[in-house]
Amino acid sequence: MSIRMDHTIPQVALMxxxxxxIWTLLEYTLHRFVFHIKTKRYWGNTIHYLLHGCHHKHPMDGLRLVFPPAATAILCxxxxxxxxxxxxxxxAPALFGGGLLGYVMYDVTHYYLHHGQPTGDVPKSLKKYHLNHHFRIQNKGFGITSALWDKVFGTLPSTKSADKSR
Incomplete structure (x- = not known):
């Protein structure tokens, strides 16, 4: 649609x-401030559990790794x-398409980090980084597809070797 509205292919690719x-920032922000919100009341706890808590309680359950497609469509x-x-x-069409592509890449990456067996250095490192968030330091490491925003906002978890030197 953006091309039909007189944008060039390089312009659309950039958009x-x-x-x-923008999706990566949204991914980080949602995970840090919505999915890890501190709740104290019954309904808050229940909503939090349904949105994200069940995923942390059962991180290897393949049915709790991605947002349901129908809910995603509604939120679009x-x-x-x-x-x-x-x-x-x-x-707008190119920006939205990029955000939607980012979301799909996030969902596929998140599923792979839990159930895939990476062989390359980058996927292995990303899997270690994400599982560290689940099993070691849940209040850091909120990025899923990258550690970029954790570096920017100071929520990058320390490594085990750095912990041992303290």
Missing amino acids: VAFGIF VPFWNLIKFMSTPST
Whole structure:
């Protein structure tokens, strides 16, 4: 749609990349401030458990690793409207497409980090980083697809070797 509205392929590629970049910040923010919110009341605890707590209680359960597609489709509507409001009509489709692609990459990556057997250095490191969040330091390491925002916001967990030297 953005190409049909007179943007060039390189421009659209840049907008899609920006949409992915924005998704990574949204991924980090949601995980840190919504999925790890401290609750004290029954309904807060129940909602938190249903949104994310059950995933931490059963991190290897394949049915608790990705957001249900129907719920994702419903949540796309307010995100689409927000992007339309914050951008121009010709850039909104590419930005939204990039954000949606970022979300799909997040879901696939998250599932793989729990159930895949990575052989390369980068996937192995990412799996170790994410499982560290689950099994060692749950109040750090909120990035799933990368540690970028944990580095930026100071929530990067220490390594075991750094812990031993203290």
